[in-house]
Amino acid sequence: xxxxxxxxxxxxxxxxxxxxxxxxxxxxxxxxxxxxxxxxxxxxxxxxxxxxxxxxxxxxxxxxxxxxxxxxxxxxxxxxxxxxxxxxxxxxxxxxxxxxxxxxxxxxxxxxxxxxxxxxxxxxxxx
Amino acid sequence: xxxxxxxxxxxxxxxxxxxxxxxxxxxxxxxxxxxxxxxxxxxxxxxxxxxxxxxxxxxxxxxxxxxxxxxxxxxxxxxxxxxxxxxxxxxxxxxxxxxxxxxxxxxxxxxxxxxxxxxxxxxxxxxxxxxxxxxxxxxxxxxxxxxxxxxxxxxxxxxxxxxxxxxxxxxxxx
Numbered sequence: 001x002x003x004x005x006x007x008x009x010x011x012x013x014x015x016x017x018x019x020x021x022x023x024x025x026x027x028x029x030x031x032x033x034x035x036x037x038x039x040x041x042x043x044x045x046x047x048x049x050x051x052x053x054x055x056x057x058x059x060x061x062x063x064x065x066x067x068x069x070x071x072x073x074x075x076x077x078x079x080x081x082x083x084x085x086x087x088x089x090x091x092x093x094x095x096x097x098x099x100x101x102x103x104x105x106x107x108x109x110x111x112x113x114x115x116x117x118x119x120x121x122x123x124x125x126x127x
Numbered sequence: 128x129x130x131x132x133x134x135x136x137x138x139x140x141x142x143x144x145x146x147x148x149x150x151x152x153x154x155x156x157x158x159x160x161x162x163x164x165x166x167x168x169x170x171x172x173x174x175x176x177x178x179x180x181x182x183x184x185x186x187x188x189x190x191x192x193x194x195x196x197x198x199x200x201x202x203x204x205x206x207x208x209x210x211x212x213x214x215x216x217x218x219x220x221x222x223x224x225x226x227x228x229x230x231x232x233x234x235x236x237x238x239x240x241x242x243x244x245x246x247x248x249x250x251x252x253x254x255x256x257x258x259x260x261x262x263x264x265x266x267x268x269x270x271x272x273x274x275x276x277x278x279x280x281x282x283x284x285x286x287x288x289x290x291x292x293x294x295x296x297x298x299x300x301x
Contacts, residue, residue, distance in 0.1 A: 031219045035277040036208040038284020040223050061226040061288075105209060116214050 003064050004098035010068035015075050018057040020044045028121025030113040034105055039066045043113035045077060045085070047121055053077045053085055058113075065103040069093050069110035082118050129201055130184035140198050140264035142188060151185045192283075195260055195276055204269045211277050222281050225249065229289055237296050245289065252282045 003011065019042065022029045026047050033040040039062025046055040056074040060067045072093060077085040093099070093107035131138045134150045158181060163174045187193045196206050213219050225248070232241050256279040263271040 031214070031223060033213045033219050033222065033281065034209075035211045035213065035280035038281050038288075040219060040226065040281075042223060061223070109212070112212065112214060 003068075006097050007064055007068040007099070010071040010097070011064040014058075014067055014071040016055075016057045016071065016078075017059060019059055020046055020055075020057060025124055026121075028117040028119075028124070030116030030118075030120060032109055032112045032116055034109050037062065037066075037105070039063060039106070039109060041066060041070050041109050041113045043070055043073065043110070043117050045082075045114075045117050045121060047082060051081050051083075053080055053082065063103075063106065065097070065099055065106040066109060068097050069099075069106045070113060072096060073110045073114050077114060082121065085114055086118050088114055130188050130197065131201075133180070133184050134188065136188075138201070140195065141261055142194070144189070147185070147188055151181065154181045191257060191260075192276065192279065195264075195272065198264065199269055199272060199276075202267075202269055204273065206273055206276065208280065211273075211280075213277060218278055218281075222278075222285070225285055229285070229292065233292060233296070236300075237293055242293065246286075249282055249286050249289065253279065253286065256282060 020027045020029075022044070024046075028045045028047065030043045031040070039060070041058065041060045041062065043058045044056065045053045048054045056077050058070040058074050060070045073088065076088060088111060090104070090107035090111040093110055094104055097107070099107055129138070131142075134147055134154070136142050136147060136150070155178070158174055158177045160171065160175050160178055163171055166174070187197050196208070199206050225245070228241075228245055232238065232245060235241060256275050260272055260275050260279070263269075263275065
């Protein structure tokens with residue numbers, strides 16, 4: 001199976017690879033995994049007082065599509081409010097990266113990762 | 128007919144693998160399509176289907192994971208591997224750290240001691256998962272089994288990745 005150009009681009013030059021300290025109060029971390037392919041994805045956001053995502057990073061162990069999906073999401077959420085970021089749908093990722101049907105689960109994983117990061121951030125704020 | 132009945136095995140998760148193989152070869156001999164070339168088309172079709180069922184059943188029961196998923200299905204728990212998903216749990220944190228260990232290993236040019244260590248950790252986890260699945264099946268705790276199957280799938284994957292990465296490294300230095 002051939003990857004699309006956009007997937008290859010993110011795969012070869014992944015954006016925002018790295019990690020933030022997960023104990024930081026303004027950092028939200030999402031860690032998700034899909035047993036069927038064994039992929040695991042960590043996505044983190046740094047949120048300012050206005051509820052805007054100032055920075056985002058990821059670390060993914062998995063196939064090219066999983067890496068590309070998470071890389072793309074970190075690009076997208078930067079500068080967005082948490083509400084906007086929460087509304088990202090996996091189908092938009094599929095369209096942007098031109099993912100074939102067998103790789104749709106990678107985009108679902110990325111959507112779940114950003115949602116998990118946001119809910120982690122919210123949970124920290126309440127406590 | 129379920130595969131346990133087909134291969135004349137008691138309907139239990141733990142099976143006698145030797146008996147499975149013996150009965151598989153017996154059935155295969157009995158229903159081999161080559162033995163029916165002079166029969167009618169409809170008979171040939173039935174035999175072919177039977178032969179496919181025998182091969183499929185053997186593959187399903189022989190493999191630990193396939194058998195576990197099949198046995199769950201027989202007990203009313205259909206597991207679609209693709210829809211399983213884990214979120215922010217302790218297991219994933221530990222699994223993620225195994226990958227980080229693998230990263231370190233790559234940076235250290237697959238230091239023999241560390242490589243053996245990581246291989247052993249993964250292998251132990253796989254054995255542990257399998258034992259636990261057998262145990263939970265005995266206690267008919269199917270939901271627990273599903274959870275451990277997820278974990279087992281992850282460990283099998285990282286075992287493969289480690290092997291692949293090490294082979295890539297070996298090719299590079301030679």
